[in-house]
Structures are given as structure tokens and as C-alpha cells.
Amino acid sequence: MNQQLVDRILKCQTLPTLPAVAVQVLELAQKPETDIAEIARLISRDPALSSKVLRTVNSSFYGHSQNVSTISHALVILGLQSVRTLVLGFSLVSHLSGEKPKGFKHLEYWKRSIYAATAARSIAGRLDARQQEEVFLAALLMDIGMLVLDRVLGEEYGKLHERAITHAELAKAETAALGMDHADVGAVLAGQWKLPATLAQPIGCHHAPEGVGDPALRRLTDIVGLAGMCADVFVDESAAQSIAAVREALSLRHGMSEADCNTMLDEIGRNTREVASLFEIPIGAGATFEEVLKKANEALVDITLRAQQQALTLQQQNRELSEQAATDALTGLANRRRFDQALEREFAEAHRQRKPLSLIMLDLDRFKRINDQYGHSAGDRVLQVLAQLFSSAARPTDLAARYGGEELVLLMPGAARVTASAIAESLRRAIAAKPVPCDKAAVTLTASIGVATFDPACPLTEPAHLLKAADLAVYAAKDSGRNCVRVFSFKAPQAQKPAAA
Numbered sequence: 001m002n003q004q005l006v007d008r009i010l011k012c013q014t015l016p017t018l019p020a021v022a023v024q025v026l027e028l029a030q031k032p033e034t035d036i037a038e039i040a041r042l043i044s045r046d047p048a049l050s051s052k053v054l055r056t057v058n059s060s061f062y063g064h065s066q067n068v069s070t071i072s073h074a075l076v077i078l079g080l081q082s083v084r085t086l087v088l089g090f091s092l093v094s095h096l097s098g099e100k101p102k103g104f105k106h107l108e109y110w111k112r113s114i115y116a117a118t119a120a121r122s123i124a125g126r127l128d129a130r131q132q133e134e135v136f137l138a139a140l141l142m143d144i145g146m147l148v149l150d151r152v153l154g155e156e157y158g159k160l161h162e163r164a165i166t167h168a169e170l171a172k173a174e175t176a177a178l179g180m181d182h183a184d185v186g187a188v189l190a191g192q193w194k195l196p197a198t199l200a201q202p203i204g205c206h207h208a209p210e211g212v213g214d215p216a217l218r219r220l221t222d223i224v225g226l227a228g229m230c231a232d233v234f235v236d237e238s239a240a241q242s243i244a245a246v247r248e249a250l251s252l253r254h255g256m257s258e259a260d261c262n263t264m265l266d267e268i269g270r271n272t273r274e275v276a277s278l279f280e281i282p283i284g285a286g287a288t289f290e291e292v293l294k295k296a297n298e299a300l301v302d303i304t305l306r307a308q309q310q311a312l313t314l315q316q317q318n319r320e321l322s323e324q325a326a327t328d329a330l331t332g333l334a335n336r337r338r339f340d341q342a343l344e345r346e347f348a349e350a351h352r353q354r355k356p357l358s359l360i361m362l363d364l365d366r367f368k369r370i371n372d373q374y375g376h377s378a379g380d381r382v383l384q385v386l387a388q389l390f391s392s393a394a395r396p397t398d399l400a401a402r403y404g405g406e407e408l409v410l411l412m413p414g415a416a417r418v419t420a421s422a423i424a425e426s427l428r429r430a431i432a433a434k435p436v437p438c439d440k441a442a443v444t445l446t447a448s449i450g451v452a453t454f455d456p457a458c459p460l461t462e463p464a465h466l467l468k469a470a471d472l473a474v475y476a477a478k479d480s481g482r483n484c485v486r487v488f489s490f491k492a493p494q495a496q497k498p499a500a501a
Helices: 005-011 020-029 036-044 047-057 071-078 080-097 106-127 132-141 144-153 155-163 167-178 183-194 199-207 215-235 242-255 259-277 289-324 336-353 369-372 376-393 417-432 465-478
Strands: 356-363 401-404 406-414 436-438 442-445 448-455 485-487
Touching: 005 144, 005 167, 005 406, 020 036, 020 080, 020 144, 036 047, 036 071, 036 080, 047 071, 047 080, 047 259, 071 080, 071 436, 080 132, 106 132, 106 144, 106 259, 106 417, 132 199, 144 155, 144 183, 144 259, 167 183, 183 199, 183 448, 199 401, 215 242, 215 259, 215 289, 215 356, 242 259, 242 289, 259 289, 289 356, 336 356, 336 369, 336 406, 336 448, 336 465, 356 376, 356 465, 369 376, 369 442, 376 406, 376 417, 417 448, 417 485, 448 465, 465 485
Parallel strands: 448 485
Antiparallel strands: 356 406, 356 448, 401 406, 436 442
């Protein structure tokens, strides 16, 4: 936070102040034993304020069937919090809307504020939040930091405001230029006014409700932040982005369907025209949500298609990254990590279903001599040729992998010992029959191949046992002169000869 700007704000002689009646109502409302009659007398002393409160209470916005003729009656019907909200709202709007603007368009400010206030009450109602009046007032005042910055910075703030096309862009531009945004400034003013936390927190944190510690206050702040997004639908020149943002936010945070979201926005548009007249805020004829939506539909389709394409692209990128993370870069076979995971999974499945699982392990004969004689690039080429042969030998359910160095493995779910042995022998012959061109010479290759099979009758109980068995079979192939296949088998214990009599 920009402490220099904060100091400048606090020293400003023309900083917005709470009207006297608002201060008195706040003080009385916060007393443990509130005297309702005293609050009624206080409000009644201001005929213009009393008239606005009673006109609002009797409007369709509140929808009461009985006529309310006195402030005392209003306090009984609506409750202290509702009347307090109306008094604070009316007195502040009347007090602040008469100011002469310095740097930005105040009419647009108040238009957004009244749409946001109405939206906050609608959202709270749909989410069964009890503090509908608090969020109405908090949303009405959430951008009051803009009025403060206008007072303190004048034309400098006006130019900053003019460059921002949307409200979200304005907050980013304020932070970049001033080190704080209008929500931060609003929090400073709320502290000066000693507003309760139910108002101060939503004002100061509506751009980042997740930062509010108290869950109850975080919920109010979230509602106020969403209300501001709903207001943008009716005040932004291009509503498509705002509608898409509201739909996404309400769906992700509260599971609201697109149809319910549209119904609520339509309700906000209708109610705001009435509320704006009660607060004497001119918003003009204003387009209905149906008209806004019709105008924005083409752009919304484009936004949806772009979002779907971005999602598909992201999925593809994630698949490619996942594939890269599980693939050996040189051979294109699965890497050791992917093989280890597959071995664990397939061994458990084979054990559970009592089906065979075979493993072929290949070790290229005298690979070091190839590297020494022809160079490492030739060795790489040899491994790539072997990988192609391995891949072509693999069935759709098999996994061919580079185990390490010149060792390749083929994991074969459901393959019996005889099947795996036959494939291993075919591989050995194919390798021996395909010399690899290296430095204008053709290098004849041979491989020692081991085969091990898990089946329900064998004593192998862990994946590591199967791996060790295949490794022992490879060693047996090397001991037998290389260029051969050996199959691991368990020797039956020999019967002991009877002792001599």
C-alpha cells in the first residue's frame, strides 16, 4: 500500500464525511440496548429523508401489502437494520452526489453503484443470505474510494480513469500507477468513518474476497464483488465479456445455471430502474437485460467458442506434457518411471484376476564396443532401431519401455510363458537379421533376452520378484554365449535319497 498516498488522503481537508444523521443512526444502532423510538424521532426530524424512507418501504421493491405511514411503523415492519441501511444510503447519496466532479464522470459512478446495490440484494436473496440490507449498502458504497481519489488527485485520476475501458482494468491501472486501488482507498475511508465490519470489509476487499479471514464476512464480500460484476453488464459498452464473467463466477462459486443467472440479471435490470428513482440517481431509460443480451449474443457465442478452443488446446498441451514426462526422449518408448508404475498396476491386476503377466527384458550384446568404435551417435541410432523393433512386436495392451542404458523391456498383460517366449525369439531373430548402418559400415547386432512370467501357480508375490526373474534370465542368456533367449523357471525341489540301512 502507498503510505504517502494514504497520508495525503487523511490530510485532505475535503475528504467526504458522514452526514450528521448517518453518524447518529450508526451510533444508536450499535448500542447494546437500542431505543427504537429515539431512532424513529431522529429520522423523523429530517422530512426529506423520512419521505424517501417511507416511499421506499411502500414501493414494490419491498413488496409489503400494508401501507407504512410512519418511521416507527417502518422500524417494526422492516427491522432496524433495513431502516438503518436506507437512512445511511439516502443520506450519503444525497450528500455525495451533489459534489462537483473534478476528474471523472460521476454519473457513470452512481449508475454502476445503484445497479451493484440492487444486484447485491438479489444475489443475497437467491443465496439465502440474511444480511441483504448490509450487502445492499456495502455495494452502494464499495467504489467510494473513487470519489476520494477524485477529491485528492483531480484531473490526474480522471486521466487514469478515462484510459481504463472496464472496471477490472481500472483497478489494475490504479494499482500500477498509485500502488493501491480504489477498494484500498475505500477501506481507508471506512476506517475514518468507523463503519462496522459488515460494511468495511466488503468495501475494502470486494476485488479479492478470498483474502477475508472471517467466513461470514467473506461471504458478504463475495456477494458484493459479484454484484459489481453484475452491474458491469448494464454499464459497460460491451456487455458480452461481463455476462460471460458473471455466468462463470456464479456457476463456479454457487452452482447457478445459465438460465437462473439470466433470470436474476433480468430481475436486477427491472428492480434497478425503480430503486434508482427512489435514490434520485438518473440512469436514463436504460436497456433491459433482454435487450442487452440480444445485442451481446453474437459476441457471447464467439467468447464461448474461443473458451472451448482454449480448453481443447489446454487439454492437448496437458496430454503432450504428460506424454513427454512419461516418454524416453531418445527412443520414444515409455521411460523407467512409466514402466515402474505400469508394472505395479498390472501385477496387482494379474494377481487379483489370477491371470498371467509376462515380462521380456533385452540387453544388447557388446553395446560398449559399438559406442567406442563408431561413437555415441551411432549407439543412439542402434537404440532407436531396437526401439522400433520392440514397438512393432508389442501388442495393443503391451508396454514397451527403455529400462536403462541398452536395456529394453516389454510388459505383456495376459500373455502366457509360451506366448512371451515366442515373441522374444522373434525379436532376437529380427535384431540379428537387421544390421544397422554406422559410419559407412553395417553393424550386426545381437541381444541376450530374458523372459519371466507370473501365473497363479508361481511363488512370485511382488512386482520386484518378476523384474528380478527376468533379469536372472538375461544373465542366463549371456552365460549361454549371448544371442539367445532364456526363460526363467522355478526348479522343483529334488527328492532326498533314503538313508542307507
